[in-house]
Amino acid sequence: xxxxxxxxxxxxxxxxxxxxxxxxxxxxxxxxxxxxxxxxxxxxxxxxxxxxxxxxxxxxxxxxxxxxxxxxxxxxxxxxxxxxxxxxxxxxxxxxxxxxxxxxxxxxxxxxxxxxxxxxxxxxxxxxxxxxxxxxxxxxxxxxxxxxxxxxxxxxxxxxxxxxxxxxxxxxxxxxxxxxxxxxxxxxxxxxxxxxxxxxxxxxxxxxxxxxxxxxxxxxxxxxxxxxxxxxxxxxxxxxxxxxxxxxxxxxxxxxxxxxxxxxxxxxxxxxxxxxxxxxxxxxxxxxxxxxxxxxxxxxxxxxxxxxxxxxxxxxxxxxxxxxxxxxxxxxxxxxxxxxxxxxxxxxxxxxxxxxxxxxxxxxxxxxxxxxxxxxxxxxxxxxxxxxxxxxxxxxxxxxxxxxxxxxxxxxxxxxxxxxxxxxxxxxxx
Amino acid sequence: xxxxxxxxxxxxxxxxxxxxxxxxxxxxxxxxxxxxxxxxxxxxxxxxxxxxxxxxxxxxxxxxxxxxxxxxxxxxxxxxxxxxxxxxxxxxxxxxxxxxxxxxxxxxxxxxxxxxxxxxxxxxxxxxxxxxxxxxxxxxxxxxxxxxxxxxxxxxxxxxxxxxxxxxxxxxxxxxxxxxxxxxxxxxxxxxxxxxxxxxxxxxxxxxxxxxxxxxxxxxxxxxxxxxxxxxxxxxxxxxxxxxxxxxxxxxxxxxxxxxxxxxxxxxxxxxxxxxxxxxxxxxxxxxxxxxxxxxxxxxxxxxxxxxxxxxxxxxxxxxxxxxxxxxxxxxxxxxxxxxxxxxxxxxxxxxxxxxxxxxxxxxxxxxxxxxxxxxxxxxxxxxxxxxxxxxxxxxxxxxxxxxx
Amino acid sequence: xxxxxxxxxxxxxxxxxxxxxxxxxxxxxxxxxxxxxxxxxxxxxxxxxxxxxxxxxxxxxxxxxxxxxxxxxxxxxxxxxxxxx
Numbered sequence: 001x002x003x004x005x006x007x008x009x010x011x012x013x014x015x016x017x018x019x020x021x022x023x024x025x026x027x028x029x030x031x032x033x034x035x036x037x038x039x040x041x042x043x044x045x046x047x048x049x050x051x052x053x054x055x056x057x058x059x060x061x062x063x064x065x066x067x068x069x070x071x072x073x074x075x076x077x078x079x080x081x082x083x084x085x086x087x088x089x090x091x092x093x094x095x096x097x098x099x100x101x102x103x104x105x106x107x108x109x110x111x112x113x114x115x116x117x118x119x120x121x122x123x124x125x126x127x128x129x130x131x132x133x134x135x136x137x138x139x140x141x142x143x144x145x146x147x148x149x150x151x152x153x154x155x156x157x158x159x160x161x162x163x164x165x166x167x168x169x170x171x172x173x174x175x176x177x178x179x180x181x182x183x184x185x186x187x188x189x190x191x192x193x194x195x196x197x198x199x200x201x202x203x204x205x206x207x208x209x210x211x212x213x214x215x216x217x218x219x220x221x222x223x224x225x226x227x228x229x230x231x232x233x234x235x236x237x238x239x240x241x242x243x244x245x246x247x248x249x250x251x252x253x254x255x256x257x258x259x260x261x262x263x264x265x266x267x268x269x270x271x272x273x274x275x276x277x278x279x280x281x282x283x284x285x286x287x288x289x290x291x292x293x294x295x296x297x298x299x300x301x302x303x304x305x306x307x308x309x310x311x312x313x314x315x316x317x318x319x320x321x322x323x324x325x326x327x328x329x330x331x332x333x334x335x336x337x338x339x340x341x342x343x344x345x346x347x348x349x350x351x352x353x354x355x356x357x358x359x360x361x362x363x364x365x366x367x368x369x370x371x372x373x374x375x376x377x378x379x380x381x382x383x384x385x386x387x388x389x390x391x392x393x394x395x396x397x398x399x400x401x402x403x404x405x406x407x408x409x410x411x412x413x414x415x416x417x418x419x420x421x422x423x424x425x426x427x428x429x430x
Numbered sequence: 431x432x433x434x435x436x437x438x439x440x441x442x443x444x445x446x447x448x449x450x451x452x453x454x455x456x457x458x459x460x461x462x463x464x465x466x467x468x469x470x471x472x473x474x475x476x477x478x479x480x481x482x483x484x485x486x487x488x489x490x491x492x493x494x495x496x497x498x499x500x501x502x503x504x505x506x507x508x509x510x511x512x513x514x515x516x517x518x519x520x521x522x523x524x525x526x527x528x529x530x531x532x533x534x535x536x537x538x539x540x541x542x543x544x545x546x547x548x549x550x551x552x553x554x555x556x557x558x559x560x561x562x563x564x565x566x567x568x569x570x571x572x573x574x575x576x577x578x579x580x581x582x583x584x585x586x587x588x589x590x591x592x593x594x595x596x597x598x599x600x601x602x603x604x605x606x607x608x609x610x611x612x613x614x615x616x617x618x619x620x621x622x623x624x625x626x627x628x629x630x631x632x633x634x635x636x637x638x639x640x641x642x643x644x645x646x647x648x649x650x651x652x653x654x655x656x657x658x659x660x661x662x663x664x665x666x667x668x669x670x671x672x673x674x675x676x677x678x679x680x681x682x683x684x685x686x687x688x689x690x691x692x693x694x695x696x697x698x699x700x701x702x703x704x705x706x707x708x709x710x711x712x713x714x715x716x717x718x719x720x721x722x723x724x725x726x727x728x729x730x731x732x733x734x735x736x737x738x739x740x741x742x743x744x745x746x747x748x749x750x751x752x753x754x755x756x757x758x759x760x761x762x763x764x765x766x767x768x769x770x771x772x773x774x775x776x777x778x779x780x781x782x783x784x785x786x787x788x789x790x791x792x793x794x795x796x797x798x799x800x801x802x803x804x805x806x807x808x809x810x811x812x813x814x815x816x817x818x819x820x821x822x823x824x825x826x827x828x829x830x831x832x833x834x835x
Numbered sequence: 836x837x838x839x840x841x842x843x844x845x846x847x848x849x850x851x852x853x854x855x856x857x858x859x860x861x862x863x864x865x866x867x868x869x870x871x872x873x874x875x876x877x878x879x880x881x882x883x884x885x886x887x888x889x890x891x892x893x894x895x896x897x898x899x900x901x902x903x904x905x906x907x908x909x910x911x912x913x914x915x916x917x918x919x920x
């Protein structure tokens with residue numbers, strides 16, 4: 001909540017495009033079942049690559065209601081975002097006609113934007129990489145929309161919600177999905193907008209992305225067992241599994257939502273981000289900056305570590321991340337870090353870079369709604385250095401009112417968000 | 431609560447100069463830096479002019495360790511960050527651990543670096559792709575590299591709203607200050623001077639195809655025929671007045687008094703563009719009336735339709751010929767997200783010096799625009815300036831600066 | 836294929852990751868740890884990929900990580916080259 005304006009943002013609608021699940025309902029079913037959606041790459045021939053697995057979306061743009069013209073014009077990441085936004089808007093029950101467009105904004109997060117379309121078009125204009133002086137005459141007319149990924153936010157804004165307030169794309173690597181929603185919540189809290197369509201999208205499963213993670217050996221080479229390849233917090237983990245997808249929310253000012261009788265998933269009570277200023281890809285083992293982001297997010301939410309019922313971890317499954325993060329939880333939550341369940345849904349839907357932060361916020365909102373926390377799949381051999389309760393293999397039912405979700409990204413970005421259920425205060429008082 | 435954001439340092443690299451002193455001298459004298467593309471052979475392309483930062487030698491400014499892992503625009507951003515802190519007489523090591531944040535805007539990222547790696551991948555094979563490709567091209571790269579270079583561990587941000595991002599970054603930075611952050615380094619340094627970036631920009635058909643540097647980019651002119659792209663940008667040190675005073679900062683270029691962003695309605699909706707509404711909201715935010723604005727730094731698209739939208743917006747707010755309007759970017763070309771950040775810096779220098787720098791090359795301003803277009807340097811008492819920026823696809827941003835009190 | 840020399844290795848590293856830090860030490864430069872020379876994990880990965888391409892070898896990741904000085908890495912690469920011959 002903003003101390004000056006007394007305003008705060010609540011989630012009233014969710015839309016999802018995820019590996020193994022298009023739509024909120026199948027997404028939650030997949031998570032609760034602990035089912036994994038990682039598999040051998042089908043988007044292109046992965047034979048020459050070190051890591052040949054990914055969590056892909058079985059996404060049929062046409063079946064999801066996009067027109068042929070939209071499909072031609074929009075990158076896959078844009079298509080995901082538009083489809084997720086439509087579901088979120090529908091889910092919120094918001095009546096666009098009743099709203100002032102200038103009080104509606106959009107923030108979409110994405111780390112690599114329209115990279116797949118850019119690469120496809122590059123292959124054409126360079127004649128398969130043969131010419132440096134690429135050929136402008138064979139370029140598609142909407143190439144500029146791939147070049148500058150703010151086109152993703154623009155397409156969402158121009159679609160169902162017809163936003164005329166602040167619109168932007170946030171691109172802070174793998175914390176984009178958290179930072180985009182954090183920024184949107186802040187725009188509502190400070191009074192710039194009443195409704196924000198906010199979330200994140202990514203469709204990075206293309207040769208250049210796979211090759212660049214190969215080059216730094218960040219992705220898992222467990223090509224012979226794709227379903228078990230993403231093993232956050234497991235002793236045998238060997239890197240992350242690339243994913244794709246989108247989650248887009250309708251955020252509203254709390255009173256705005258109350259007045260129209262909207263059903264609230266959760267309130268965004270705290271958010272903070274910090275830089276490690278350490279390394280573009282490396283992490284300090286002590287998790288210092290993530291711990292600071294968590295402390296500030298908790299302080300903004302005016303809550304104590306002991307109120308946190310569930311921690312949604314970044315849990316990418318790289319050696320360094322899972323240790324870094326475990327240290328950050330201990331440093332920021334103290335003894336409570338050992339008591340609260342922590343899990344990583346990347347074990348099931350992979351790591352969709354900029355999108356994953358929003359998909360994880362969705363998992364948190366649904367955990368609050370259903371009083372169930374999703375498991376960490378594939379966690380069979382605990383790493384002695386990761387000694388918290390990571391909810392291995394099976395979802396767990398428990399009262400979930402306050403949730404912490406965190407992200408960590410290339411560039412050294414560390415972000416943390418606190419979400420609270422609509423009846424969090426009631427239960428705390430009881 | 432808006433009077434408390436001050437600008438205490440700037441680091442600028444533009445086609446018009448390395449550093450804001452050289453830049454200011456050149457824009458005052460109307461010295462255009464637009465010329466033939468030299469970074470690659472542009473002969474085969476229908477547009478062959480650019481605003482390049484020609485005398486920037488990265489090796490003279492940066493350790494060799496940083497060079498293999500950085501795109502050209504990131505190298506310029508790193509140097510801009512050095513200069514901004516030096517100009518603010520500030521050593522980041524002296525601030526509390528999380529005291530300084532970084533927010534930058536990008537448009538296409540380190541596109542030249544990305545182009546090279548795409549060529550390595552497609553032309554030679556995956557094993558030729560650099561380990562640095564995982565971050566050197568992406569949109570957040572300048573924020574990450576600048577934070578590492580100076581040990582800045584406060585909040586990080588990176589926005590993409592095409593050209594408007596150069597102002598939106600400052601808006602986001604001010605939001606961080608309002609949340610209690612003492613200082614944020616913000617702005618944008620941008621540019622994609624490689625064949626692949628060139629072809630991507632050509633696809634809009636808004637790039638000027640004129641071959642004479644004096645005729646190629648003439649916003650608001652009867653002969654306006656598109657824009658010339660360029661590279662460069664500026665990073666600014668934004669502080670709360672309280673933090674600036676506490677550290678004994680001696681200089682204030684001015685205050686960031688107001689800011690707002692809007693988005694245009696969907697094409698075909700019949701609803702008007704929202705640039706004017708962005709200006710009105712920024713003025714409200716600054717608690718200023720239109721007649722209190724002393725000069726406008728225009729977005730100056732250079733395409734007739736978009737020039738008309740901007741001229742209409744200015745007329746609706748200020749009346750015909752109601753306020754001096756200028757576009758020094760006619761000397762640099764449009765620097766993607768970097769351009770509006772340079773405009774903010776130029777506006778602050780104009781306030782300090784009491785001179786409006788000119789718009790060059792515009793010999794026949796369209797009378798219908800009813801603009802008071804400044805085409806030669808004009809002395810004036812300047813206390814306030816409005817800077818406009820638009821991003822491809824419907825993004826509008828407006829920012830108001832006022833001089834130091 | 837020619838064997839790798841430490842001079843050639845240092846040259847490759849300069850191309851991949853810039854100059855190493857000057858050290859005040861009585862050790863020979865090739866006996867100073869990469870980390871002490873200022874080469875980080877990315878610099879090493881870039882070097883690894885370059886060595887594999889230039890010398891046409893596959894270097895085991897763990898063995899590579901175990902070679903912490905230019906002299907050790909040169910020995911490792913040359914051993915693999917000899918074994919492959």
